[in-house]
Amino acid sequence: MALRAQTGPYFGDFGGRFVPESLVAALDELGEAYDLAKLDPAFGEELAELGRSYTGRPSIITEVPRFAAHAGGARVILKREDLNHTGSHKINNVLGQALLTKRIGKTRVIAETGAGQHGVATATAAALFGLDCVIYMGEVDTERQALNVARMRLLGAEVIAVTAGSRTLKDAINEAMRDWVTNVETTNYIFGTVAGPHPFPEMVRDFQKIIGEEARQQVIDLTGGLPTAVAACVGGGSNAIGIFHAFLDDEGVALYGFEAGGEGAETERHAATITKGRPGVLHGARSYLLQDEDGQTIESHSISAGLDYPGVGPEHSWLAALGRANYRPVTDDAAMQALRLLTRTEGIIPAIESAHALAGALELGRELGPEATILVNLSGRGDKDMDTAAHYFELYDRENAR
């Protein structure tokens, strides 16, 4: 079977539905609505039209030769999801799920967010469709992504800072699930990545796979052939699966997911889930997981809030187990250096998440050499990260520095 044809609930040994019984009816309702929508041309057309007239699809590709000069001479081509309305790939998925929310007649949406990009996209769709919106965000992330908290509030969403556990994305998901269990009659959970219980991994992938479908043709049109390698950062894995999916059955195209290596995958402070974890159950699915001997989730660390997650989507675990995709860690510092390099050489400021993929592409270029073409998913723009970057590179005047 073609790898692209794989659907949930299971991706090999991974995936499934490890949830309280109270959520099963809601997951079934969502899954059934999605299965019907898939077959309904009107749904596909409505989503495509939103893509064209609201998000700005198709997003362009940009070849970056001055950046590529630092990548062993390989050609580097960026897929510009940073140019989407709201500034990242997250909007692709949110618009799909918001349309489904309307179809199942619910009036309130909730979401978790790490970097705030999924929260901003959800708050945006809620404003567009007139839905009530509550966003759960770890307290640590509300601080390092304060700009996005303000954006969500301006859009009319309620932002709840989660103070439990590690106070990051994983705890925001726990809190959103508790809300959903309690308010499932009126509320739809717009999940932000390809993790979680079925149908989320399959559904979110399907809403994101347009990235790779567009990019595959765009790269062929530009270069006359397929890329040598495709690179993306991996938090939960939605932008990575989005760009990988169209290439899964192109055997000659190597796929690389770059996980957050934090202070180093050999230290205890990282979020390199596939590199350093082992299979387990978290947030409703069986997948790779950072955990201790007793199965307690280990807190992850990354300079980038969007990658600071100890789990990963089950389809990535499956692709890793099959050897179809490779997963490597990129440290905080390598990502920050790549962020500055792209900015200085090309005038494009990437999100810190996406900068992990850029750092990975620099490494790959040196390995693959000047014959290679590397397609990189530039999943988001860096506006939200200016405060982090300003502190990292000491860009504030001293008296203004916090």
Next chain:
Amino acid sequence: MNTVGSVIRRRNDEASGALIGYLPVGFPTFDESVEAAVAMVENGVDILELGLPYSDPVMDGPVIQAATQQALANGFRLSDGFEAVRRITERVDAPVLIMTYWNPVVQYGVDRFADDLVAAGGAGLITPDLIPDEGAAWIAASERTGLDRVFLAAPTSTDARIRQVIDASRGFVYAVSTMGITGARSDVDRAARTLVERLSAAGAPASCVGVGISTAAQVAEVLAYAEGAIVGSALVNALATGGVAAVGELAAELARGTRA
């Protein structure tokens, strides 16, 4: 020997039903959690539900989250769970069920977990995030060892799922009283009564209602239609604020609800 099933039957014959009390292992300390569990039984709790602290407890409200987070911060290990069962069953003869999220069992090894639970004198597992659809390994291990397995039924469960939960469960079915997470509530939903009626009509031998029950009056109300009432957050709160003595007092008070 007292099994979960036999205790529930006996308490429905001699009183209005069974009282099931929850506490997490390791809160506020390991020794106090054991003492509090023993005190519950000595004051009229019929079946113990011992929670294993877990890093990501999606079914739990703030009271239980705070307690289990403290237990983890104190260094709770899975081996403490078995040790607690051993110490409690040496002193009192109420059946002890372990309430655990699924990943710790997977990592320990499902068969090894079952064997060690039997060796410690435990009665079985309540699994809040394991539905029968994903439960094949646990169903096989519990068949082999004779442990009880308590799955959950919710007000939103379809008739087909209710039948599946009844078929998969042994001991009792945990009827989730309301759509929500653990925590005391002022009124236990009508939804609980409807759910228990649906479970009985579908042939469930025993249904125990949990989530939101905190007073003797609520215990009495629930036991008018269900075989058991499960109290959690209220007992944890008593332990947090008044120590073992307060747990004993609350248990005695709740047990009055079984005599109505």
